[in-house]
Amino acid sequence: PEPRHNMTKLAVFCFLVLCYSPTIVQSLDNGLGLTPAMGWNTDYEARAHDYNDTYIRYIAKSIVDSGLHKLGWEYVNLDATWALKHRDPKGNLIPNPQKFPHGIKALSDYVHSLGLKFGMYTDRGTKMCDKAPGSYGHTTIDANNFAKWGVDYLKEDSCAASGEHKIAFKEYGKMRDALNKTGRPIYFALCGWHTWYAPVGYSLGNSWRIAEDDGQGWDKIVHNIDQDQGLAKYAGAGGWNDLCLLCTHQGDGITLQQSRTQFSMYAVLAAPWLMTGDIGKLDNYTMTTYSNSEVIAVHQDKLGKQGFRVDGLASTSPLRVYGRPLSGGKKWAVVFFNNNPATAHAANVTCSPACMQMMFPSPTKTIAVRDLWTHTNNGTASNMRPYMVEIQPNGGSVTMLFQFVHEG
Numbered sequence: 001p002e003p004r005h006n007m008t009k010l011a012v013f014c015f016l017v018l019c020y021s022p023t024i025v026q027s028l029d030n031g032l033g034l035t036p037a038m039g040w041n042t043d044y045e046a047r048a049h050d051y052n053d054t055y056i057r058y059i060a061k062s063i064v065d066s067g068l069h070k071l072g073w074e075y076v077n078l079d080a081t082w083a084l085k086h087r088d089p090k091g092n093l094i095p096n097p098q099k100f101p102h103g104i105k106a107l108s109d110y111v112h113s114l115g116l117k118f119g120m121y122t123d124r125g126t127k128m129c130d131k132a133p134g135s136y137g138h139t140t141i142d143a144n145n146f147a148k149w150g151v152d153y154l155k156e157d158s159c160a161a162s163g164e165h166k167i168a169f170k171e172y173g174k175m176r177d178a179l180n181k182t183g184r185p186i187y188f189a190l191c192g193w194h195t196w197y198a199p200v201g202y203s204l205g206n207s208w209r210i211a212e213d214d215g216q217g218w219d220k221i222v223h224n225i226d227q228d229q230g231l232a233k234y235a236g237a238g239g240w241n242d243l244c245l246l247c248t249h250q251g252d253g254i255t256l257q258q259s260r261t262q263f264s265m266y267a268v269l270a271a272p273w274l275m276t277g278d279i280g281k282l283d284n285y286t287m288t289t290y291s292n293s294e295v296i297a298v299h300q301d302k303l304g305k306q307g308f309r310v311d312g313l314a315s316t317s318p319l320r321v322y323g324r325p326l327s328g329g330k331k332w333a334v335v336f337f338n339n340n341p342a343t344a345h346a347a348n349v350t351c352s353p354a355c356m357q358m359m360f361p362s363p364t365k366t367i368a369v370r371d372l373w374t375h376t377n378n379g380t381a382s383n384m385r386p387y388m389v390e391i392q393p394n395g396g397s398v399t400m401l402f403q404f405v406h407e408g
Helices: 009-019 053-065 103-113 139-148 165-182 195-204 218-227 256-268 284-290 293-299 353-359
Strands: 038-041 075-077 083-087 093-095 117-123 153-157 187-190 207-209 240-242 273-275 319-325 331-338 347-351 365-371 376-382 387-391 396-407
Touching: 038 117, 053 075, 053 103, 075 153, 103 117, 117 139, 139 165, 153 165, 165 187, 165 195, 187 195, 195 207, 218 256, 256 273, 256 284, 256 293, 256 319, 256 331, 256 396, 293 396, 319 347, 319 353, 331 347, 331 387, 347 353, 376 396, 387 396
Parallel strands: 038 075, 038 273, 075 117, 117 153, 153 187, 187 207, 207 240
Antiparallel strands: 083 093, 319 331, 331 396, 347 387, 365 376, 365 396
8 A cells, every 4th residue: 555654744745855855845835735636738729839818718608607616626827838938137937918008917817806716827948938038047036926916836957957966956946945945836847757756846846757758649648657667655645747738639638538537547546637728619528537536536636645556466456446545544545457458358357355455454344335426325235245336448438436345
């Protein structure tokens, strides 16, 4: 099992200072990210590079009109391409006036007026990924501007930046400290693309990317899920392993089934959920996916523990079982996952007695089973016998709630 160590943030911070980097001098202390973030991000959608004030307002209103905001979807985030390719004479980043004729603050105010939160993007290096100026050498002035504009979420990328670990930690630490000093609570999302951020991420930000961009098809999504193996102990209330964005079939090369499995997997792995695509034109299947209150409850569970694989099989096995402990005592969310190729037949995915006992270690327990997608109670299971589910191939999954009932 990989339960998160029961440490205070201060204890985690002290451990990291001693073991990882002498440059990290304090921890992020913004009270945010107690559960994984939920929102929307510009990247990977059809208009990723030509979004503007009008489109972002449309997306924000679509989130509200659809009712998604009532379920916890709250962030509306700009990714790259919002800024001009140069700073002004005083060193400030310049929002593209053609895209944002009223300025960023006016857009932020509109998003806030809907009851949502507003996010922006920068880079710890000399350039953002679109070649606009990065925050290197301008951390304080950028942090102050983000706060002045009413930013609630900041993603800081790693393009045109050093890949050396201590330098990366130091640069992210500078932005962390600058954001703290603004006095505005700003969710800080590190985007460094590597698993080596996980051991130190909790001292630096509210989430940290541990894998590459995932908008390149289903195999990339599964690769990022695999990268999270063994990292659950570093995540918890206040900081989370980030597996990148939620993809849709609108333009990301995945099926509806795969998009639902990604959603379920990220719920159990407690990864941030950032939707992409045109929210106003989501099909009924995808809207049903993003509106599933039972799976959202798993994602936002207050116990604050990340899930992990419980099947005990080889890491390369296409038939997998993932479990996440939940609040309320003796309760787990479980995903049964079949990643055999599309040409394969449906297969039985099994949680063996050893698998069941990893979640429920005491003997002879009766466990109530509920399917979180059909919203039906599916009888009982026991940790003394295997539990088996037939799953379709090519990214098929079933998400269950297992809850202890009684012994004997």
